[in-house]
């Protein structure tokens with residue numbers, strides 16, 4: 193059961209990010225916390241994280257957004273919805289607010305980019321499809337296995353729902369990419385899991401996917417320890433990160449405990465090889481793998497004058 197709290201947003205609604213793939217357009221956060229409660233969620237380490245099962249909804253976000261855009265001399269060509277709080281969480285109040293904000297932005301001819309692991313309500317999907325040339329979507333999907341999904345993403349949409357949405361979004365002309373992040377070493381990087389996931393994605397018509405391995409921070413490790421009841425799975429996962437050597441990320445603003453470089457190289461090669469077989473081009477998330485490079489481009493590609501459908505790279 194999720195606890196909902198309403199709060200006034202004091203700071204500006206449109207914000208900029210230090211992440212390379214988010215830096216070129218402003219972002220919006222409609223909530224603090226996310227009802228999907230994925231147990232690997234990197235937002236668990238944020239100082240503003242309200243705790244598992246808690247979601248704070250910013251009640252004045254639409255009004256503030258309208259005011260900010262009225263004052264701006266140049267309106268942004270697009271905005272992205274922050275990946276640290278899904279806009280399609282299974283909370284009616286959040287879904288209504290998301291719809292209103294999307295509707296407003298699209299009515300002002302401002303493009304939108306979002307990443308979701310949630311169920312998109314029909315009326316919002318229709319709105320997005322009616323504005324396909326102004327939308328960039330990423331659908332998070334890490335496994336073809338419902339048991340793994342339930343363990344790691346307890347409140348997110350089930351795999352079948354996500355695949356069906358991916359198919360509708362791709363068929364409707366929205367530029368859409370699958371986001372296979374985080375890859376859980378020893379769990380979702382087995383040849384069988386990658387094959388089945390790539391086959392399912394390929395059937396939806398999607399041709400691009402972003403990849404990056406699970407990284408740890410103390411708060412993420414603590415959440416994994418709390419929620420993975422099978423000790424064998426937990427120990428085997430955490431043992432892969434035991435050298436605890438940190439890697440500076442986000443333009444050196446923060447650091448993570450990564451999977452060792454050689455293991456990530458091997459893992460990414462497998463994904464790329466199998467992806468190729470299914471006609472899926474894989475991109476490594478450069479923000480979380482600065483030692484390897486790459487760019488996964490969460491916001492999609494926006495040109496100054498034309499919003500071209502089907503462009504992610």
Ligand code: SF4
Nearest residue numbers: 226228229230233276
């Ligand atoms: S959907 Fe994204 S923001 Fe929400 S809990 Fe999962 S990883 Fe975190």
